[in-house]
Amino acid sequence: MKRKVILQYTLFGVLFGFLFPLIATVWGIYARDLPFNMASIVVAQTSDPLYWMIDSAPFFLGLFACYGGIRHSQALQLNQELELGIQERSEMVSQLESLRSNLVQVVEKQVVQLKASARVAREAAAIHDLQEMLNRTATLISDQFAFYHTGIFLVDERSEFALLYATNSEGGQRMLERGHRLKVSEEGIVGFVAAHNTPRVALDVGDDAVFFNNPDLPETHSEVALPLSVRGRVIGVLDVQSTQAAAFTEDDIEILRQLADQVALAIDNARLLNQSQASLEQMETLYNRQVQSSWQKRLAGQSVTYTYNPLWIKTATRIDPTYLQEDSHLLNAPISVRGQRLGRLVFRRDADQPAWSDAEYQLLSESADQIALALENARLVEEAQTRSNQLQFLIELASAAAVHIKLEGLLADVSQRIRARFDVQHCGVVLFNLEKRIATFAADATQPNATASSSFSKASLPADLFDFAHEMFGSEQTSAIYHVQQDPRVSVMHEFMQQRGTHTWVVAPLVSRGAVLGLIGLEEADPLRRFDADELLLLEQVSRQVASAIDVTTMVEKTSQQASREHQQADIVSKLRHTTDMEMILKTAIQELSETLHARRGSIQLRGNDGN
Numbered sequence: 001m002k003r004k005v006i007l008q009y010t011l012f013g014v015l016f017g018f019l020f021p022l023i024a025t026v027w028g029i030y031a032r033d034l035p036f037n038m039a040s041i042v043v044a045q046t047s048d049p050l051y052w053m054i055d056s057a058p059f060f061l062g063l064f065a066c067y068g069g070i071r072h073s074q075a076l077q078l079n080q081e082l083e084l085g086i087q088e089r090s091e092m093v094s095q096l097e098s099l100r101s102n103l104v105q106v107v108e109k110q111v112v113q114l115k116a117s118a119r120v121a122r123e124a125a126a127i128h129d130l131q132e133m134l135n136r137t138a139t140l141i142s143d144q145f146a147f148y149h150t151g152i153f154l155v156d157e158r159s160e161f162a163l164l165y166a167t168n169s170e171g172g173q174r175m176l177e178r179g180h181r182l183k184v185s186e187e188g189i190v191g192f193v194a195a196h197n198t199p200r201v202a203l204d205v206g207d208d209a210v211f212f213n214n215p216d217l218p219e220t221h222s223e224v225a226l227p228l229s230v231r232g233r234v235i236g237v238l239d240v241q242s243t244q245a246a247a248f249t250e251d252d253i254e255i256l257r258q259l260a261d262q263v264a265l266a267i268d269n270a271r272l273l274n275q276s277q278a279s280l281e282q283m284e285t286l287y288n289r290q291v292q293s294s295w296q297k298r299l300a301g302q303s304v305t306y307t308y309n310p311l312w313i314k315t316a317t318r319i320d321p322t323y324l325q326e327d328s329h330l331l332n333a334p335i336s337v338r339g340q341r342l343g344r345l346v347f348r349r350d351a352d353q354p355a356w357s358d359a360e361y362q363l364l365s366e367s368a369d370q371i372a373l374a375l376e377n378a379r380l381v382e383e384a385q386t387r388s389n390q391l392q393f394l395i396e397l398a399s400a401a402a403v404h405i406k407l408e409g410l411l412a413d414v415s416q417r418i419r420a421r422f423d424v425q426h427c428g429v430v431l432f433n434l435e436k437r438i439a440t441f442a443a444d445a446t447q448p449n450a451t452a453s454s455s456f457s458k459a460s461l462p463a464d465l466f467d468f469a470h471e472m473f474g475s476e477q478t479s480a481i482y483h484v485q486q487d488p489r490v491s492v493m494h495e496f497m498q499q500r501g502t503h504t505w506v507v508a509p510l511v512s513r514g515a516v517l518g519l520i521g522l523e524e525a526d527p528l529r530r531f532d533a534d535e536l537l538l539l540e541q542v543s544r545q546v547a548s549a550i551d552v553t554t555m556v557e558k559t560s561q562q563a564s565r566e567h568q569q570a571d572i573v574s575k576l577r578h579t580t581d582m583e584m585i586l587k588t589a590i591q592e593l594s595e596t597l598h599a600r601r602g603s604i605q606l607r608g609n610d611g612n
Contacts, residue, residue: 006069013065017058024054130270134166142168149217149241155194162194171216190237193225197234200225222247226257228264292340328355333368337376390538393421401549410553411443414546419445426523478508478540480531503527508543512551568596
């Protein structure tokens with residue numbers, strides 16, 4: 001375009017310039033009255049030098065016109081550029097307006113979606129029952145986002161299947177009734193998402209079309225599945241389906257992903273709450289059983305009754321039967337703690353007095369509750385004191401054991417302390433020698449007032465005590481054997497127990513680092529004495545401490561003996577190195593070795609080849 005304009009201007013300038021020499025030539029011919037022919041033109045052109053300048057007019061006018069064409073083309077180009085800029089600006093304004101309108105729509109849509117997401121998350125967090133929360137969440141997501149189908153899958157404990165737990169659509173309800181489940185990593189986009197912990201979008205065209213072959217959801221044209229993950233672990237999948245093709249944009253997926261995170265957190269919180277409630281209920285049940293067991297044990301075979309009249313309060317073994325006649329003058333209220341009935345309050349008025357009122361019955365009932373609470377508190381304080389005493393005894397026993405470096409002194413001390421703590425006739429410690437397969441009495445603490453014949457002697461122990469004791473008590477279980485002299489399980493000990501007058505034998509194995517070192521035996525002559533579970537547990541704890549102390553003391557003794565032998569050997573070597581006389585070396589060696597080995601006699605001999 002630019003070259004064309006310049007060429008037109010130049011051509012016009014040249015043509016216009018030819019007019020000047022043409023007019024000048026015609027004027028010269030006319031002025032000279034010459035005929036119009038070539039000869040006259042040559043005469044006119046050569047007659048005056050001015051014609052030479054006039055003949056250059058086409059050239060100069062062509063140059064000027066060319067310059068004008070260049071300027072005009074520049075102006076045209078600038079004008080075109082301006083028009084193009086105005087058009088582009090107009091198009092840009094139009095695009096910006098369209099973009100602004102689209103952004104407004106997108107923002108409005110996102111605001112609506114965020115509000116919907118916040119509502120779903122808020123209501124999901126407010127519901128603590130897991131199934132109710134899942135059902136409500138599935139319904140809210142479909143209602144708030146106008147989806148065709150919403151399903152919530154949870155992954156089983158072994159992460160093999162994703163099971164449908166909640167849905168909003170009719171087809172989903174049919175799937176729910178059938179127990180619909182999908183294999184993780186193998187079936188559908190739900191299985192894929194559960195395995196890879198990443199969102200997946202599917203359309204009803206191409207390779208994804210196979211996912212929509214579901215007769216229960218025939219109107220689905222697009223689907224997105226999002227992982228429900230907590231702390232990097234997939235606990236389920238949120239499956240959303242729409243009747244529109246390509247219904248899910250990147251923004252939709254991001255909002256749904258945030259919603260899925262909130263739902264996953266709500267599911268995890270609901271599960272934790274359910275687990276906490278179950279644990280609390282279990283602890284409550286166990287505590288109730290423990291309370292009932294404690295009171296049953298405490299009240300076993302006992303009945304304490306306090307009877308009041310205006311003159312005195314006396315103790316009895318039972319309530320007067322005349323008090324218990326059912327009529328309007330009897331007021332009766334049970335005393336119970338956590339389902340365990342401890343007793344009752346019984347009041348009776350004389351026949352000429354008015355019947356009990358509801359307010360009085362309410363007062364008695366509330367008083368019974370307070371009495372039960374006070375009794376339970378007293379029991380707890382008593383048990384705490386018992387535990388404290390037991391702990392104090394274990395601490396004292398550990399402190400006493402720590403000061404001993406000899407096994408004999410250790411066992412003598414702890415056996416006396418154990419006998420005094422349990423207030424029994426005898427406390428004996430038997431140690432096993434696994435290599436020689438023998439059992440020996442290492443210590444025996446006897447009651448101060450016991451007869452001399454009841455004290456043990458090693459010779460009186462059964463010969464096969466090791467096999468019997470290691471077989472019967474070679475575990476970590478503490479046992480109480482009543483009527484020990486008649487019990488066939490311990491027939492090997494019958495004669496021994498008869499000699500010592502023992503009626504009950506309580507045995508706790510001494511176990512350290514998985515090895516049975518021996519046993520502690522408590523012997524009681526009183527046939528009415530019973531050992532409760534707390535005493536057996538305390539003896540088991542004591543046996544563990546004693547076993548550990550035996551193990552440590554044994555290692556200390558071995559180390560000390562080894563150090564003593566090494567020291568003696570070093571002394572002998574040192575004395576032998578102080579002389580080079582063979583006779584003195586032999587005399588020193590036999591003397592030092594005899595003293596070290598506590599031998600009354602010893603000899604050392606050098607022999608020649610003749611053997612003499």
